[in-house]
Structures are given as structure tokens and as C-alpha cells.
Amino acid sequence: MTECWRLDDARQTLALASTGGLCPQVIYWGAPLPMNEDLTALTQVSTLDVTGGMLDQNPDLSLCPEASRSFPGQPGLIVRDQDGTPLLPKFHLDHVNQTDLGLTVTCKDEANRLTYVAAFELDPETHVIAMTAALTADRPLHLHWLAAPVLPAPQHAEDMIDFAGRWCGEFQMNRTAWSPGIRYRENRTGRTGHEHFPGLIIPCLRATNTTGEAFAFHYGWSGGHRMIAEELPDGRRQIQFGHAARMETAPATEFRTAPLYAVYSSDGLNGCAVSFQRHLRDRIVTWTDRGRPRPVHYNCWEAVYFAHDLPVLKDIATRAAALGAERFVLDDGWFGQRDDDTSSLSDWEVDPRKYPDGLGPLIDYVHAQDMSFGIWFEPEMINPNSNIHRAHPDWALGAEDQILGRQQKALNMALPEVRAFLYDRISALLSAYPIDYIKWDHNRVLPLPDADQTRGSYALIDRLRADFPHVEIESCASGGGRIDFGILRRTQRVWLSDSNDALERLKMQHNASLFLPAAVTGSHVGPRSCHTSGRVLDIEFRGWVAAQRHMGFEMDPRELTAHEADVLGEITTWWKQNRDWMETADILRLDASDPSLIAEQQQSRDGSRFVLFAGRADTSSQIAPRPLRLTRLEHDARYEISLRNRASATQLSRGKLALKDGPVTLTGAALMHNGITLPWSFPQSMWVLEGRKL
Template sequence: MLLAATGDRLPQVVYWGPPLPADAPVDTLARAHAIDVTGGMLDENPDVSLSPEAVRTFPGQPGLILRDHDGTPMLPKFCFKDAVQDEDSLDLVYDDKINGLTITFRFTTDNRTRIITAKTILETDRQVHLHWLAAPVLPAPQQSDEMIDVSGRWCGEFQLNRTSWSPGMRFRENRTGRTGHEHFPGLLIPCLGATNTQGEVYGFHYGWSGGHKMIAEELPDGRRQIQWGHASRMETQAGTRFESATLYVTYSPYGLNGCAVAFQRHVRDRIVTWPKGQAHPRPVHYNCWEAVYFDHKLDVLKDIASRAATLGAERFVLDDGWFGQRDDDTRSLSDWEVDPRKYPDGLGPLIQHCHAEGMTFGIWFEPEMINPDSDIHRAHPDWALGGEDQTLGRAQKALNMALPEVRDFIYDRMAAILSKHDIDYIKWDHNRVLPMPDADQTRGSYALIDRLRADFPMVEIESCASGGGRIDFGILQRTQRVWLSDSNDALERLRIQHDAALFLPVAVTGSHVGPRRCHTSGRMLDISFRAWVAAQRHMGFEMDPRELDDHEVAVLSEVTAWWKANREWMLSADIHLLDSPDPSVLAEQQQHREGEQFVVFAGKAGTSAQIAPRPLRLTSLEPDARYRVELINRHNAPALSRGYPLLKEQAIEVSGTWLMHHGVTLPWNYPDTMWVLEGRRL
């Protein structure tokens, strides 16, 4: 990335792409970046700077909007003050002496993950009101005809939207106060002809767990700018210092996968902190939610725990319903004390039983929420965020996390549970949107999690918000796992996991084998498909194991054992999405960091248009190397698969060139099935 400035004006990015030669003529490149002017234009094109300024007749959206302490609109004009650069970081400092403002643009680079991080910091000499502060503004390529951003819904997260570029603005703003199912803060801009595996792509992610805004604007002269920041007017109080969240960006010459692998590696290796170290095996989960819901009976839970352990589970997670008078989802949130009706001897007997079965123990909290029907709300109604007449969500309000007394109360209740019991995992839920966007709410939640992490450093945390409602790199700085969706429907999960891999690695993405009849879709799916879809990510179970017949027990045990045998390398693998010639097949290649082995999951999400499977090309292999490839679940081929593709009979040894240019020919199979190939470089 090459930045340049004219005189003392704010800099702009004049090149962003493959590495330039060390002796590149940067002065020439900076001047050669300028575009022509003609009739009807200004005599010089205003810069698409790191914070475009309205006062310099910039024709698009400015990067900063603020008012003075008395409400007067301000039009900043920044001039160069200082630059501090070392091997992998750069601070550019500019000030506006007339208005008493200083703006700093902070960049860091990571050569191993190929991520550049960027942040904007605004400091003032008096109280001002901030309406909009963009992270460093970057250009978008003009060799692109579309952009890909991410929307979604409950049980349907990570839906990719392709929007054509046109004059004007693509404006997306999330004002729900959390990351949101609907507005995952990610953007991918493919250049013409780019696919999963080839072509140029630019990637963006805004690492913030509150309301946020994205602007993708094409100016009248054809130039394009990308802006990310907190949602407008998120700062409800005047202040003297404001900063954006971190913007993570990358460039890929290898299609969408180049961006995906960069984001995956950066999350796993730089953002997440692992209590027992990254090399420690991630345990197979069992979560009891869809087995018992609120109906907690100790003997039943012990029986379920024993069955889960027999299947291969290594961690038991006690979900909602263990505290207060929590017999349904309308009461007791914030009354974080063990229910003596359900647990007359406390949680100890259940935890001891799980430990005896070889499992660790995790527990569910929803710390930032409160039910009106709770002891704490009756004692402190003023702790709730928003008006008394607000619309409830799941019969609950949000606590005002900006209040220190609220954070202290939640901390004390949670710390009491964690201190008394051997608990190594929290499922941290967040089941409603906020009544208004407020950056202090997000900062307060961060402060609470940070305090708990400091005092209980060996406890892992999963970010859940009705499934995927709070997934971003900001929350992942404080957690080790995300609950991608409340849907345990393997067919829905296949698609959600596939698209989420553009930003998220295997290690942080929880995926569970759900009940035979899915509780959120009503769909019934075969145990093999359910198990293999869960085995694509951090594997777990979330069903009543008492419903399983002998065949289902055998299949689930076999797939779980396979996952355990491979997790050491898979949890640090890169996920490459494959360019499937059959739209009904969602295929990915999880590859060892050094390329020595891989596994391909080819999930069939519907009926194919053609009668026989088309060859599936692999990616990112060494062309001249030989690979041994085996279809490890070929025994699942149905009677209607009547031919003799070689992979249905035996492993094959072929070159990387053949695998990437001809591709593997898989047997025919029904919809809602998964083929699994193992590959190893010889």
C-alpha cells in the first residue's frame, strides 16, 4: 500500500496491490495516480484522502462530521504535523490549529497473515459532539463491477449480497447496538473475473461489536471510496477523544480464498488468545439445550452426560435454566444464583459427574440482559437501558453496561459461580437488540469481559447472540469461539459455514450435530450428513442422545473419532472454498498450513441439474507434487450409484496439476449428503 500527499494535505492511497519493487519510483507513481480533468469539473480533483474533507470541496461523503460544544457545525481542515514509522507500523498525525483538532491515522502490517490494520483517532482541545468518524478511508478498485457484503437473519446468518457498482452510494448502517445477524461488518470487492480460487479481490472487516456503518461510494469522476465506522451518532456524550474501531484489510491475487485465508489466519493467530495455548486440542462439545431446554432434572442430565461422553464428548455445557426461577424465557435473567429447586445440592453433583465421565464443564450466562420479572429488576429498575415503555425482546431488556455499578454486580455474581466450581467455559449469550445504539454499551460489555478474562484466564468464552448476532473481530479479541447460528439444521449450516469461512477459521467456529428432526426447521436429515457437517468446524453435539438408535450411535462415534484424530492439524488449517461446477454442491478444501495434507468436504445441498457429478477442481496444491487421495466415506454410496468411478473403489495417486485442472470425479449421491476426501502429499 503506497500513500502520498500533496504539500501538507491529508494523504491518500495511490497504490494498493501486489508488492512493488524495492526501488519503485514512488514520486512518479504518486503523480501518475492523478486523473485528468475536463469540462464541468474543478481544475483539480479533490483527494480521496484518508478522511475526505468537505472544506476541500470533496464531492462525496466526508470522513468526519462533528459539531462544536455549542452545536455549531465544524468544517475541519487538517495539515501535516508528524509521521512516526517503524518496520511494521506507521502513525500519520495531522492537526487543525484553528479548530483545535488533531487526527491520527494508525497503520500496522502483518507479513505472515497479509493483513493491514488501520485506525483513526481524533483528539480535541475542548468538548465536541461527534456524528461520524471513519476509520482510514481506502479506495476501491475501478476494475470491479460488483461488491459482496453480508446480511442475514436468525437461523440464516452470513448471506452474501452482490451489488453492482453504479454512480452514487451503497450505504449500510446497523443501528441495533450489536454486530447483528443482519449486518456482519465485512466487505469483499472482486475485480472482473474473480472467483473463489482466482482473480484479484480486496477484503475489509470492521472489528466492532456495536452499531456500525459502511459507505461504498462511486464519485462522479469514477473514483471509489470505502468508509467504515461506528454508526452515526453512537457517541451520545460530548468528548475530547474519539477513535474508530480497527479496520482489517487485505488484498488477494488468489480470488476470494486469498482474503479468506488472510482473515482466518489473523483471527486464529493474532486476535484470539487461547487460555491453554493454540496447540491444545479443542474439546468435542456437548450442549444440553435442545435435549432438555428449561426442564433440568439432575438424574436426566447425568444420564445424558454419560451418553454424550460415550459418543466422544469432552466438554458438557449446561445451558439456560439453571438459575433463579428460570422455568421459561420470561423471568429471572440477572438473578445469577443456582436454583435450589432444580439443584438442591448446587451444581457440584452434576459437575463432579461430568468430570468422572472425562468431560470438563461449561455453563450458560446472558450477562448483559435482565427480565422485568426478576429480583434484580424489581430492586434496580434504573439499571435497564432505555425507557420503561420500550418494546421487549424475548421478554427482556438490556442492562445499561455503561454504569460501573451494573458491571460490578454482574461480575460479582458470575465470579461467585466461577470461583466456587471447576468451570472452564462460558457460553455468553445476547438475545435481543438494544433499544438504541450507544457506543458506551459496547465499551462497557468489553470492560466486563476483559475483567473476567483477567481474573479467570483459563476460562474460555463463546460469543453467542441468538446464534450469530455478535460475531466480529472485536468480540473475538475477548472470546475463543462463536456460535454461528441457532440453527442445527445441517443443510442450513452447510451454507452458513461455507460463506462464514470467508472471514472465520475452523478453530473458532462451533458446529453441533442436532436432533434427528431439527427444532428450528422441522427438517429430518440422516445422521451421516449431520455428523460430517459438524465435523467441518469445531465439533459438538446438541440433541438428546437418548433418541439415537444403534446405527446413529455407530455413525456419530465413527465421525467423532475421525475428527479427534485430525483436529490437531485441521484446527490450524486454511479453508479454501472451491469453485464447484454444480451449484447444488458446496465444497471446501481444508489444507494444512504447510500443504502436506488436506480434506475436501463436498456437500450436496440440492438436486443437481445434470445427471452425473461434474469433476470438482481442487486448489492451492503443488503442481508437480503427487498426492494420494481417498474417498473415506465411499461406503455411503447408495444403490442408485451404479457406475465405477475409481474413487468409489480405491485411493488414487495423481499430480497436483491433475487435481487442480481436471478435478476429482465423485460418485453420484442423493441431496443432503456429504462426500469426504482425504489427501496427502507423497
């Protein structure tokens, strides 16, 4: 007997089936099926044939593939009994609870006294399916691996896209061809990681940014993950995500995965990107003040580093406000004896040498410039050279002889006394001063992976958020080392990278938009000479790259010439004038025929307006630009297009282009199928086009 279930929205159908009372498997996920589709028949016609060298029947690729049923690939669960004996679960379907938008599948293994529960929740507006798996037992077990509900991967795909990176070089896209065997990635650093962002995209044949079918996945957990993309010997493919293996260091009677967010798109990678952007912004993030526009951000780190001096900071605040900043963030160096990165982490008391009257005089001055005030913490870390480490060396996570990272250790966040101490120190500052923003940093990997560390950090942030709901938190981990939907359920902004090199950020922002909306993605105008790359970039290029996301400055404004200050002020004013609609805009990656061009179209939810950013990252191999095709416009509608920064055209752009003289009007059909030809430009420059539907 075959039982079937389905979840539907306007974009997709997800169908599950259980045959013979076994753990269900996903038999279909893709474009909507008719409501009268015979799912039992679909199950039968999807069954693989059997030939020489195979078992007499192919084991199901179930939600939790079981080695005990001769499944030839990676199992969905690896667990040991109290005495260390490996268990080989053999689940049977117990019951399924279904609502209009949800499914909960319960399976049991009576012999091993185990219960497995897979839960699916479909959001009909964002089209994201969130799914979790849980395992319970009647006695403590040792868990090695538990996958979120396992999904089949399409067989009409040639490659997959996942994400690597490094410090100052996050969100680097990897394309890997499907082949028999496993694409196995695991992050064991104890945080989300620069190196292994927990995401995967599978474009089907001939899919691009704007066309074709694609499937995408994101594991919403901040403590390290494992990803398996496996092609079985019989040709089937499976996708598994879960916590990194052996992260549950203690035996327990219940284990649960983080949510795995999955998206199907019929209009290219952009369909996946827009779903993730909207779901994160509208469903995951809890905003401190939804009616408040995102403020222009100023961070003093690259202006003063540890050399805090009140008159200097006041001067910088004055200049930042004149440029348009609306929030001033005091970075590392305000506490303890913090003159460099070798001391004082965890002491979290204002340094009386630098601030003899406390932070009040600086905060009052910042408020007088019509800016709010934010402050930097790195709560999960401790320097050996600190008062707290001397008093409580046992609070540090890991061995005494561990390798330090940035001269520091991690605190053991699983200890209630550690969380209580941190809460007391942080809440004392938040209670004493009008602080509405925390830059929450995490500058080293952990000495060992431990899920309790992540849960402890979550608990501390949750407690602070509950008691100080007006305080916004930015997740920073040496830049982009902790970016995921798990941390963003507790924070409102991420620092995408420590690199303020606009050329590098142009690429990183473009790739990160596959998962992140502009509203949460901090992007700052850095120094003229970038501190992390040494590259010298024009102020207009730096300004427009920052204006693509949540805009800010992170440099010494005293270095600006009058011309640079004017240009930056103009771009900041433009961003403020447009931020209301851009905060909820969809970021659409464009398919450029020239690989040196990185272009995106940010379009309002109602389609009435858009801005196109076309960044020239490198010297083009073409003598003149080819047309750039837009996307997601109304076929018959007419659009007025204007080149916002046409005055920036160089003398080498000598042609008489209509865009240089003023607005042009074209239909959506013309813009999408013919495209628009941009003026010639130097490398490391940006064209900005504004469009509105007439």
C-alpha cells in the first residue's frame, strides 16, 4: 500500500510517499502539479528499474536514509547506544499530521526504542520550505550525525554551486560537476565560518541568474555544519544538511536539527535569491523598530583603532554627521586596558584612562550631532591577559595549552555562570547609557566544535534582546564568519566582510545577495587606501558600492578632500532619498555577457521603480560594451530610464549615447530582450541607472 501527501503553493509542489509502511520519501519537488494528480501513480512511475549488479529492489531514498535497509549512500542518522554500541535504525511510519501549509511525519523504531519526526512548513508568500528533524529515545544516546529531512537532488543538473571564502574574501562561489560519489563539506570551526557558508544551489540545465529551474538550500545554524551532495551508484542524488558531526558531546534523549530552508525556482537563481531575501527580512529578522529607516552608519575602527581620544572622536563625529551619518559606533578599545589586541577581553568596564568621566560625554556629543550611539563587544572571547581570566581560568573553553587566536581564547558559553557574568556586564552598560546598537564580534574559531557553545551564545543574546528590545545587534565574526539565518533570528545586521575594498565587496555583495537582502547587509565606504588590500580606489566607486546595501562609512573623514566630501555627501543624500523603497527591494542578479561587469537590478516590490548598479570590476576584453538585459519587467509597460551619474563619463567615452543626454523611454520587452547599452567606462567604476514605470 502507498500513502501520499503534498504541500502546494503558487510556485511549487512537494510530494511525499510511503510504501509498505516505511519512512516516507520525497517523490516530487518542483513546478506545481495539478491538484488531481495521481501521486500513487507518480510514485510507481518514478521507481527505478533493476538490472545486473543491483539489488532486487532499490532501497528508498527516504527522509532519513537507513543503512539497515541496504541504502548504498550516506545514512541520515548515525547514533550509538549508552554503552557505545552502534544502532542501525529501521523506521516504520507511525502517523502523519497535515495542515494546509505543514506536514509532520512521525516514524518509530520499536526494536531500538527510537522516534524520528520530520516537520515541513511551507510559506506561500516567500515560497521557502523550512524543515527540521528530531530524534528521541527512552534513554540517553550518543549522536554522531542527524540530517535535516533528506531531499532528492535533480538529475537534470550538471553541476552545483556552493560557497567558500576566507577572511576579507567571503562568499566565493564554487561550481562543482556532479559525478558518482560525494561532494562533502564540513565546517568544524564552531561558527558559521568564512570558509564554508551553509548554502547550496543546484541550477538545472541551462539555468542562469534570470532563467531556468534551480533549487537552493540554507542551513540556519551558527555552530558549524555538514553538507552532503551525493550521487548514488544507481544515479539518484541526495542532499543532506545538519550540524557538523560529533557536535553533541554529551549523551541525551532528544536531538534536533536546525531548520533547513529550501527553495525551488522556475526563473533562475534570482527566484531562489528573492525567496531567501524576503524570507529572511520578513520572517526571520525581528526588527527593533520597523518604522525607522535604516540609519547611515559610521564606525570609527579604521579611523582610530585602539587610540581612543575624546577630542579626536568628537571631531570625527562632527565630520561624519556632516557627511550624513546617523549612527556613531565606538569600536574596540574603550574598555579595560585595551591598547592592543593582547589584553582585557571579558573585562567590559570603561577604561578610566581614556574616558575619565565615562562614556557619557562622548554619547552626549554624538547625540548633539543628531546621531544615535552604538558600541563594540566581543562577549564570547577572553584574553589570558585579563582580570576575568586571572580570576576564572576555568571559564575558558578548551585546553590550557591550546593555540590562541588573535591573542585570545573562547569563553565556555555552555556554563550558566559565564552567561550570567556576561549578561551583568553588558546590561550594566546598556542600562547606564543610551546605547541602541551593539556590534557583536567573534574574532577566533573555537578550539573544538560543540553545539552547546552555540546554544549558549543564542541564550545570552536572547536574554539581552528580551530585556533591551530597542537595541539592534550586528553579527560580526572577523567580518563574515557568522552569517546565517540562525544568528539573524537574533540580530538585525551582518558585517559582510572586514574588507572595505570596494572592488572586492562588489563581488562579495553580489554573491551574498543569493541569500541576504540589502536591509541586513552592512556596506561601508572605506579609506582611500584600503587597509586590507592596499588598493587605492576613487571615492565615487567606493560610495556607490556602499550604497548598494545598508550604507555606512568606516574611515577617517579627516582624510577627505573637499571634492571627496562633496561626492560622498551627494551619494549619501541619494541613498537616504531612496532607502525607504530599497530596504524592501528585490536584488536581482543580471546576466552580463561581459565577465568584467557585475550588474544587479534592485526593484521595488510593486515593480514601479528600480535602480541598476553596473560595476566594472576589471578591464573588458571588448572595445565597447554590449547591451545589458534587464529582468522581471512588465512586457508592455513603458519605463523611463536615466543615468544617475552621467556626469562621470570620461573623455574616452566619446559617443553620442542617448543615456548621456537625459532620460530614455523603452518598453519592458525592449529592456529585457534587447537590453540597454551603457557608456564606456574605466575599470573600478560604477554606472547607476534609475528606472520608473510610467
